[in-house]
Amino acid sequence: MSRNPLPEGAQDIDPATVRFDDVSMRYGRAPETLRDLSFSLEPGSFHFVTGASGAGKSSLLKLIYLAAKPSKGLVHLFGQDVSAVPLRDQPFLRRRIGVVFQEFRLLEHMSAFDNVALPLRIEGRKPDSYRQDVAELLAWVGLRHRMHAMPATLAGGEKQRLAIARAVVNRPDILLADEPTGNVDHEMALRILRLFVELNRLGTTILIATHDQDLVARSGMPVLHLDGGQLTRLGSEP
Amino acid sequence: MSDMLDLDRWKPAPFLPDADARDGSLVFVVATLCFLACLTALAVLASDRAARGWTQQLTGEATVIVRPKANETPDSAAARAAETLAGVPGVAEARALEKEKAEALIAPWLGEETDLSDLPIPRLVAVVLSPENPADTKTMNLALRSQGLDASVDDHSVWMKDIERGASLARWIGMAVFALIATAAGAVVAFATRAGLAARHEVVEVLHLSGAEDAFIARLFQARFARMAAIAGLFGAAGAAIMGALLRLLGGGSGLTPVLPIAWTDLLAVTPAPLAAGLVAAVAARLTAQSIIRGLQ
Ligand SMILES: Nc1ncnc2c1ncn2[C@@H]1O[C@H](COP(=O)(O)OP(=O)(O)OP(=O)(O)O)[C@@H](O)[C@H]1O
């Protein structure tokens, strides 16, 4: 029963998957965390967001996955101004966005398998239609042998890959990953990067927030750099 | 390939974690409220039955006060009045009460020491009316007057009005208490839903951010709290029914509990309690969950 909130042909009008027009954002009455951001992410692109701790990387991602509203400016997703999307249609927009949260947010009362199946169940899919896909995805992130384990029993890197599997299981149009290599060693970080590159090849637009300069350098992908709440450097497409 | 076999047996886990430490106390509170509500209902039914019993008894009777005239002894005036009344259609029986009985009735007001023999104590005639076609006060008064008797008939209508007023007051109070308890149950469930959502905040947020519709999340809580309240309601109703049955057994039809006579069928009044508790909980949980989820965006 998934509904597409996009009007017919919207993608032709504005091809960008994500576009920020002069966007500012603040928490409550605090000073602005993000100021006057303008950028766009083309479909199938791969970007990093960098910046010091507290620079606003997670906040920027929140604006995209509709967990926060801009205090000024417009956020467009798939060519649509999100402030104009009615509340009842927002869930369907969220389903097109996969998120790997900085703190994972795995559901502790569910097995690894159940955690990955969650977005599919929310879409109302029947277990028989995804059982095999979920198992294959778990194998793809190297967790086949841990699929019945509870999150609390997983190592940091395993949790990280589980969170990634959950974020991509319903083939979202955008994947947002917040510090996806923050809890793993160098080796695992490279494996995760390869995973993202592979997904990107399949057409997923990717945006990764990270501190890991080495990872950024290795990937050679363009960077959005946040400093003092502002976008100071925008790498060009390779 | 053992994990593949496992896979075929895999069943989706519930969206919400099973139990919460608070759930036990919620069940206890809702069960107690249901128990009280059911007892209130039983009390209303019983007082209604008692009132009906009393008025029935009173409609079948009348009391006649006979004031002897100077030329007649109180005994003969009473006897004549009884005779006259016995002849009135609609009177089944009329019997003059002995002097002692009349004196005993007024003694409490005058004190034991008073010598009642000096006083012109009115005599009483107890009248039993025929149930099919009871004689009315006017007819009886006329018959007495035509025999030259100074007497007044009391058909207990004053008492009956009092009893009816008392009974309807009891009914209204009962319903008010019932409404109060139902409201309290709703408030408790709303409070518990709030706590339940707070305790499962993480789950609610993940469901929300994964694209679950608000109504979908609200339904999870609605179902959980409705089930919990219905079970609690079952305990409360069963407790009240046992209590009622015990009163009925100890009291019999009207033995120990003539003021609150309970019939076995009254115990059926507790049966809607689990359903009602479940409904109240469902509505309270849904509204609370929806308002909290709305706060997430
Ligand atoms: N929920 C919140 N309420 C109030 N202020 C917040 C909230 N979340 C973040 N902030 C503040 O907003 C600013 C940006 O935080 P944000 O989490 O976006 O930074 P970040 O770049 O992701 O940092 P890190 O690299 O440590 O994850 C910080 O000053 C932070 O204190």
Ligand SMILES: [Mg+2]
């Ligand atoms: Mg962050």
